[in-house]
Amino acid sequence: MPRDRFGREIDYLRISLTDHCNLRCVYCMPLDGLTFAPTDDLLTAAEIESVARAAVAVGFRKFRLTGGEPTVRADLLEIVERIAAIPGVDDLAMTTNAVRLPPLAAPLRRAGLRRVNVHLDSLDAARVARIMRWGSLAEIWAGIEAAEAAAFAPIKLNAVVARGFNEDDVVPLAALTLTRGWHVRFIETMPLGPGAAAALARTHVVPNVENRERIQAALGPLAPLPATNPADEARNYRLPGAPGVIGFISPVSEPYCGTCNRMRLTANGRFHLCLLNDDELDVRTALRNGGGLPAVAEILLRAVAHKPTGHRLDLGQSTEEREMYQIGG
Numbered sequence: 021m022p023r024d025r026f027g028r029e030i031d032y033l034r035i036s037l038t039d040h041c042n043l044r045c046v047y048c049m050p051l052d053g054l055t056f057a058p059t060d061d062l063l064t065a066a067e068i069e070s071v072a073r074a075a076v077a078v079g080f081r082k083f084r085l086t087g088g089e090p091t092v093r094a095d096l097l098e099i100v101e102r103i104a105a106i107p108g109v110d111d112l113a114m115t116t117n118a119v120r121l122p123p124l125a126a127p128l129r130r131a132g133l134r135r136v137n138v139h140l141d142s143l144d145a146a147r148v149a150r151i152m153r154w155g156s157l158a159e160i161w162a163g164i165e166a167a168e169a170a171a172f173a174p175i176k177l178n179a180v181v182a183r184g185f186n187e188d189d190v191v192p193l194a195a196l197t198l199t200r201g202w203h204v205r206f207i208e209t210m211p212l213g214p215g216a217a218a219a220l221a222r223t224h225v226v227p228n229v230e231n232r233e234r235i236q237a238a239l240g241p242l243a244p245l246p247a248t249n250p251a252d253e254a255r256n257y258r259l260p261g262a263p264g265v266i267g268f269i270s271p272v273s274e275p276y277c278g279t280c281n282r283m284r285l286t287a288n289g290r291f292h293l294c295l296l297n298d299d300e301l302d303v304r305t306a307l308r309n310g311g312g313l314p315a316v317a318e319i320l321l322r323a324v325a326h327k328p329t330g331h332r333l334d335l336g337q338s339t340e341e342r343e344m345y346q347i348g349g
Contacts, residue, residue: 021079038088047221069102074316076108091120104132118163125166142189182224197264205267228268251281291323
């Protein structure tokens with residue numbers, strides 16, 4: 021298993037399949053003015069398989085398909101089949117908004133996908149339309165039900181909480197764990213990139229301590245669960261008698277960089293050293309110049325060696341704001 025210069029074991033590769041998305045969440049993507057990578061710039065299914073094989077060869081064991089929205093890739097099933105067939109892949113999961121999941125869930129399960137995380141910010145149809153845009157609660161819920169019917173377990177719901185948009189939805193979402201064995205996780209907004217969406221993410225952060233307090237006031241005490249994996253970005257809890265789990269992912273107020281085990285492969289074939297840093301190493305060129313698996317493995321190990329110790333988020337202009345969120349460096 022590869023280790024970076026800070027002693028962290030890096031064994032988890034998140035593979036972005038596309039920069040396209042069929043939703044336009046207010047804290048993520050604007051409604052217009054976007055440009056996307058040309059199709060020829062995206063890694064093919066065979067190239068993605070090559071990267072995954074090289075990653076396994078140097079010690080990576082866990083893989084997640086992301087985007088954009090991975091279900092907009094026409095060759096998604098082929099990609100899953102190729103990665104799942106690689107000896108040494110211990111886990112293959114996908115993060116999705118679930119809008120396109122109903123016809124895909126069962127075929128994806130048969131192809132070798134093991135788990136899905138579904139992005140859902142509210143159980144109120146009007147708020148879903150306001151926050152996530154271009155999608156409906158009914159569509160997303162149908163996708164969740166399809167994932168459950170296909171025996172993906174545990175179902176994980178990811179809710180991004182933005183002040184002024186969906187703080188009131190935290191309690192209803194958390195209450196799902198009282199009757200279902202799902203994991204409902206609350207994620208702080210992260211300012212990724214320039215523009216209005218990043219500005220909204222920066223200025224509408226709801227620290228997860230606030231979400232925990234809100235849940236406990238309405239539903240009862242949250243009992244912390246022991247960490248089974250030190251690299252898990254979620255701090256997990258359970259309500260009294262609940263079959264499900266409530267998690268809090270707090271990259272802004274409680275950074276977990278010290279135990280991060282993740283690397284990211286961008287859709288256009290670059291190893292991204294940290295989601296909140298811009299450093300990248302090109303692997304697509306090596307693949308298309310005939311470098312083969314050894315060249316890809318060398319680039320990946322170089323990326324691991326240069327992985328930064330943490331991110332730097334500046335949520336405001338004042339020292340008081342920065343101290344309030346305890347930004348890691």
